[in-house]
Amino acid sequence: MNWKALSPASLQETLARWRVRAEARFEAVKGNLAARFAPFIRKTGKAPAVQEAPARTPAELKSLAENFRKELAKYPHNADLYYDLGEVLIEMHRYGEAIQTLRECLKCNPEHPKGGFQLGRACVEMGRDDEALGLLEKALEKNPDSDLVKKSLARAHTNLSIAYGRKKRQQDAMKHFQEAVRLVPSFGPAHLSMGVCHAEMGRYPEALESFRESLRLDKNLIVDANYYMGGVFAKLGDSKKAIKHYHEAISVTCKSAMPYLKLGMLYAKLKRYKEAVGPLKIALKLSPTLAKEANYKLGAIFIVLKQYEESIEYLRAASEISPDNEKVLDTLARGLFETANVKNKEEKFPEALELLKEAVRYDPKNPGYRVALGQAFDRAGEGYFAIFQF
Numbered sequence: 001m002n003w004k005a006l007s008p009a010s011l012q013e014t015l016a017r018w019r020v021r022a023e024a025r026f027e028a029v030k031g032n033l034a035a036r037f038a039p040f041i042r043k044t045g046k047a048p049a050v051q052e053a054p055a056r057t058p059a060e061l062k063s064l065a066e067n068f069r070k071e072l073a074k075y076p077h078n079a080d081l082y083y084d085l086g087e088v089l090i091e092m093h094r095y096g097e098a099i100q101t102l103r104e105c106l107k108c109n110p111e112h113p114k115g116g117f118q119l120g121r122a123c124v125e126m127g128r129d130d131e132a133l134g135l136l137e138k139a140l141e142k143n144p145d146s147d148l149v150k151k152s153l154a155r156a157h158t159n160l161s162i163a164y165g166r167k168k169r170q171q172d173a174m175k176h177f178q179e180a181v182r183l184v185p186s187f188g189p190a191h192l193s194m195g196v197c198h199a200e201m202g203r204y205p206e207a208l209e210s211f212r213e214s215l216r217l218d219k220n221l222i223v224d225a226n227y228y229m230g231g232v233f234a235k236l237g238d239s240k241k242a243i244k245h246y247h248e249a250i251s252v253t254c255k256s257a258m259p260y261l262k263l264g265m266l267y268a269k270l271k272r273y274k275e276a277v278g279p280l281k282i283a284l285k286l287s288p289t290l291a292k293e294a295n296y297k298l299g300a301i302f303i304v305l306k307q308y309e310e311s312i313e314y315l316r317a318a319s320e321i322s323p324d325n326e327k328v329l330d331t332l333a334r335g336l337f338e339t340a341n342v343k344n345k346e347e348k349f350p351e352a353l354e355l356l357k358e359a360v361r362y363d364p365k366n367p368g369y370r371v372a373l374g375q376a377f378d379r380a381g382e383g384y385f386a387i388f389q390f
Contacts, residue, residue, distance in 0.1 A: 056091065064088050079109035086118055090125070098122040113142065117149055124156050129163070132156040151187070154180040158190045165197025173197040188218025195228060204232050223249045227259045234262070239270055250279075257287035261294055273301045292321050296328055299335060308338040319362070333363035337372065349379055 056064070068085035075081060082105035089098035102119040105112055120135035136153040143149050157180035164173035177197070180190035195210030208229060215225040230245035243266060249259035264280035267273070280298050283291035299315035302308070315332035322328050336359035343352035356373040363369060 058092070061088055061092050065092070077108050079105045079112050079115065082108060083112060083115050083118065086115075086122070090118060090122055093125075095122045095125040099126065099128075114139075117143075117152070120156070121152050124152060124159065127159070129156045129159045133160075147184075150183045154184040154187045154190060157183070158187070158193045161190070161193040162196055165193070165200050168200065170197060170201055186217050188214040188216075188221050190214075191217060192221055192224055192228070195225075199228065199232055199235075204236055207232050222252055223254050223256060223259065227256070227262070230259070230262060234266055239266060242266055255286060257283040257291040260286065261291045264294065265297060268297055268301060273304055276301055292318075295321065296331070300331055303331065303335055303338065306338075308335055308342060311335040312339060329362045333359045333366065333369065336362070337369055340372065340376070344376075349376065352376055353379075 065085060065088050068081055068088065072078065072081050072085065082101050086098045086102035086105060089095070089101060099119060099122045102115055102122060105115040106119065109115070116135045117139035120132045120139060123129070123132035123135065133153070133156050136149060136156060139149050140146070140153060157176040161173045161176035161180065164170075164176065173194075174197070177190055177194045180187055180193075184190070191210050191214035195207045195214060198204070198207035198210060211225045211229045211232075214221050226245040226249035230242045230249065233239075233242035233245060243263065246259050246263035246266070249256075250263070254260070260279040260283035264276045264278075264283060267276035267279065277298065280291075280294040280301075284294045284298075295314045296318040299311045299313075299318055302311035302314065312332070312335045315328065315335050318328045319325075319332050336355045340352040340355035340359065343349070343355065353373075353376040356369065356376050359369045360366075360373050
């Protein structure tokens with residue numbers, strides 16, 4: 001760097017940026033040294049064990065972001081400071097803020113060597129794949145041998161392949177898949193996306209082939225590939241293979257509700273009700289929103305299993321989600337009625353009365369519920385109300 005050519009203001013900006021970076025490096029080195037010497041310290045008994053921390057913890061990232069913002073308040077036209085802040089925000093998964101920050105970087109310096117690439121990455125994370133393509137293609141022109149740029153661009157093409165496949169635009173989907181594979185031939189997610197496209201078009205043999213290839217290339221796709229293969233076999237009517245693949249999907253640490261939901265729903269369809277309960281409960285625990293249909297299915301299953309009181313909890317939840325669904329309301333009324341019968345046998349008549357009131361409210365046209373409610377009123381010594389139920 002030609003220090004003499006820098007103006008006093010530019011020199012201050014450069015020094016400020018280096019100072020923030022130096023502080024970050026110092027904290028990282030300090031953490032690494034602490035982790036390296038921790039075993040020796042433990043042996044001497046001079047200090048408790050120190051757990052190894054990542055190079056940049058959430059606290060460190062937050063501190064870095066604050067420091068960069070302070071420097072930007074002093075030097076609002078420094079592209080490098082905007083770039084550094086954007087990079088930190090991406091690492092913090094705050095992609096929307098990163099996009100705004102990196103756009104400021106390119107506004108200050110349209111030819112910034114890495115600004116376009118990082119902005120493209122942030123756009124991919126936000127699902128703005130069309131915008132990401134232009135940015136990443138320019139980045140690839142500047143860095144034609146960069147595997148990181150190629151992989152990011154391949155990911156954008158893969159996302160677009162899935163989007164077009166779901167719209168039944170097979171030609172566009174295939175174009176983006178081929179481009180992704182041209183950039184990174186071993187990119188498993190691209191083959192996975194092509195499998196999704198084939199499945200959407202009803203091309204099940206081709207879909208299975210793509211899913212198997214994606215798993216061969218990338219073992220990290222074990223959940224997604226097996227989940228989709230399970231779905232294909234379910235559509236083909238091969239329940240045995242569908243169950244096998246759903247179990248493969250949940251055999252690892254699976255945080256997705258969908259494999260559990262599909263497995264539970266398939267067991268229920270096969271009338272293997274006891275086996276359905278576990279996966280459906282896990283699906284609801286992982287994602288009450290995505291797996292909301294499990295509420296009704298669990299409620300209906302518990303009625304079949306004659307676990308009436310447990311059915312009510314799930315059917316009430318289902319009725320809150322679908323308050324106008326007659327099937328849900330009728331099933332809830334059935335669960336309440338059957339639970340009331342159990343309470344009557346236990347001579348818990350006040351509880352039975354309240355359950356029957358609720359059952360009639362959800363299914364007022366069912367004569368059996370009205371008769372039972374009238375009898376409950378009569379048993380409670382409220383014959384006046386009993387008259388209106390007959």
